Amino acid sequence: EAGNVPYVVENGCGKYSKSPKEIAKIVADWFGPKADELKAMSQNALKLARPDSVFKIVHDMHELVKQRSLLSEYSCTA
Structure with a gap:
């Protein structure tokens, strides 16, 4: 969140x-x-908009969870 204000102001999308x-x-x-x-x-703001970003984030998180699930299936525990 800390970088949002400078990003918005520097790109002419808002004031602070x-x-x-x-x-x-x-x-x-x-x-x-x-x-x-x-x-x-x-x-x-419309020029900077990435309305599909949330879907990419969810996809990436899903892939990480799948990878972690696969790792725990094959991990050795004593």
């Missing part, structure tokens, strides 16, 4: 501030004079 007041102003501006900025960030 530790200040709740600043965040409130940023969001208010997106629904007012900076609506184009919100649209641009949305388009940038």
Whole structure:
């Protein structure tokens, strides 16, 4: 999770501030004079999207579990 904020900000998909007041102003501006900025960030996010990533992760985890199951079948215990 630690790398998410820099990734989002550096790729123009979002903004970050530790200040709740600043965040409130940023969001208010997106629904007012900076609506184009919100649209641009949305388009940038779509360019980075990998909607099938969860399926690849589950597939890889399944393969690891299968490998581990095979190893335990053939392991020697005294």
